Amino acid sequence: MENTAPQLFKVTIDGVEVEVPPGTTILQAARKIGPEVAPPAMCYYEPLKGSGGKCRACLVRVSAGSAKDPRPMPKLVASCITPIQDGMVVENFTNPQVVDARKSVVEFLLINHPLDCPVCDQAGECHLQDFSYEHGVGTTRYEEDRRTFEKEDIGPYIQLHMTRCILCYRCVYTADQITDKRVHGVMNRGDHAEISTYIGQAIDNDFSGNVIDVCPVGALTDKTYRFKNRVWFSKPVDAHCECEKCSGKVQLWYRGDEVIRVTARKNEWGEVNDFICNTCRFERKQTSQWTIEGPTKVSRASVISANKYSKNLVTKPDFALKLAESQYKKIDDDRPYLHEMSDIQQSEDYKALMAKDEKYFGHK
């Protein structure tokens, strides 16, 4: 037995074991293993406190609550807000109920979302597009009218198109936590809820532009970039500058020699850790204003990575390898290697196997 540090909890997600400190959520533990087992997240945004639990895209089945109390949890739980327990066993992609629930979340999110990706500015870097491609079905059963809204300009830089909004509340948390004076929130309830500013006010804040980056869909877009270019025709480059307001770490998006857009850097999960100010985002659009670090390492979740939608979706080879690796370690090498069938038939393993399912092997 190897000695594990007492402060780490052991969790098994889709058959892969991982050790994480207490207080970690299931989603974070799964992300630690890798993208193969990480549940999708439409509303959860790690840097924003209090986010998560709303979209239900990350629902998982907890088949054993903890080592002390191995009863399964009665309902599917939102992995982004459920803290892990020692010895917890979680089923994600391996549980048909979870896969089914996720399919239905895609369906629910899409019933009031226009299916006009070709004319949407977010296409290519839209989380909902990825989510529905990976977890949804190709058809819809919704026949009624969709909810529509007029486009709304909130401030000089940002346009809000509520029709596309999936009410993830990320921008509300951003406005609440990154900017100092929040005039931006959710009005009304139910399926007529909408994101709006306090009686049509403009968002006037140096960090307001970050709501564009956190928006998973095309509801909040950059007015200085809207419809200038498709994202997959532009080239992202990491750059930084000395900014007195923010970290100054950005991505410049080039078309030819021209900087057409500046955004904050997103990590593997599409999350921004270093929020940037509006001066960097909207006003520094000359290469001379930046120190170039080099081309952005394109992550899994970007349309820039070629053939993204055609590979690795079903087979998940990395996941299989990790599973095989973890199972391989459990094989006991001390036992003798048997050659003869008669020896095999007398071994304890063989007897146990036969006792388990005689009919299957056709022996008496």
Added chain:
Amino acid sequence: MKILTEHINTPGIETFEVYRKKGGYTAVEKAIKTMSPEAVVEEVKKSGVRGRGGAGFPMGMKWSFLAKPEGVPRYLVCNADESEPGTFKDHYLMKNLPHLLIEGMIISSYALGANKSFIYVRGELMYVIRILEKAIEEAKAAGFLGKNILGSGYDLELVVHPGGGAYICGEETALLESLEGKRGNPRNKPPFPAVKGLYQCPTVVNNVESIATTSWIINNGGEAYATYGIGKSTGTKLISASGHINNPGVYEINLGLSCDEFLNSDEYCGGVRKGHTLKAVVAGGSSVPIVPGHLFLKTANGEDRLMSYESLSDGGFATGTMLGSGGFIVFDETACIVRNTWNFARFYEHESCGQCSPCREGTGWMQKVLNRIEHGKGSMHDIDLLVDISKKIEGNTICPLGDAAAWPVASAIRHFRDEFEWHIKHPIEATKPGAVYMKESVLA
């Protein structure tokens, strides 16, 4: 046996003098002068009284889960945001017996060690809020509220807070958010309110009726309370009866009363209105599954059904229902189940907070499909679609509103599928004013 409504017909019982003359506030005196808070909790535990708001969770157990960290205030919040269609018992209790609730609040706050307690009243009931505020003033003047109650050194301030008029604020964590002055969105659980509730402090949220029982329990003892009722459903329950019955109103019943007696005896509902037959019953407010009349009176095994938590849920969702919050709605054969289901779905669409996607989008979707069926534009696969949507909502949401929206639709289709099919197959007949599908087998 009348535990809560014994003096309800006494003239002037809403005033402090009359209530006091009828033995009011003796329980406060007994609890604060002679009992420790732990003893009060113990007494409530012994009574086995279950939460009357709908879920039926044992109240003493809920109280004992309250975290008690040092130096952090604890709160008691009374959930008087009664908005379930069909339920109007708390309204009745508060407007007629405000002091019973105040007395219960003092005892419960004392038991939990809360020095500031809140009564969150549904915003539409402004006049009830005034009645409660007047009652609090009277109790304060008599020394039962405020600083150093009855010379014991225990302080309690009682605040009546009007809600903004949203059904979702009856969900305990949404209620707490609303009480804090925020948008009434339910919180993610865990942490539960018993650990982090109002202002991130340990909080207990109880229904009006649950809190009102405590004064009787303290006066007569928890064991005496437990002698009423049946099995784990101890004591009495207020049932607000409405619909096609002869005597609609609020009744206090001994739990364990037979459903047949409750529905048909003149003491209670007085039977289905004359010349009509029983078709269906919603036994505990709009959220619980609707059941056809014969399954309400007898369980699937042919046993008599009783008005208790266990008996009503006998048979699970296939043939049973729930006691819920006691909103008892009776339908005779003139009621259209499709129209009623659509009406309930419309309510839940309107009241969903819009936070989590299955409920936000699913309730609206179900309402639209039901609207189509009701107006003669449905198709056969819509019925299966409804069942599927309700399954996808149920259990996948943050709070129980999703379940509450899904159950009535799923149960209506389970028991009255032929009626839905009739609506779809005969759109012209079905959309005539007053048109109702009738079939002998669904009538009791």
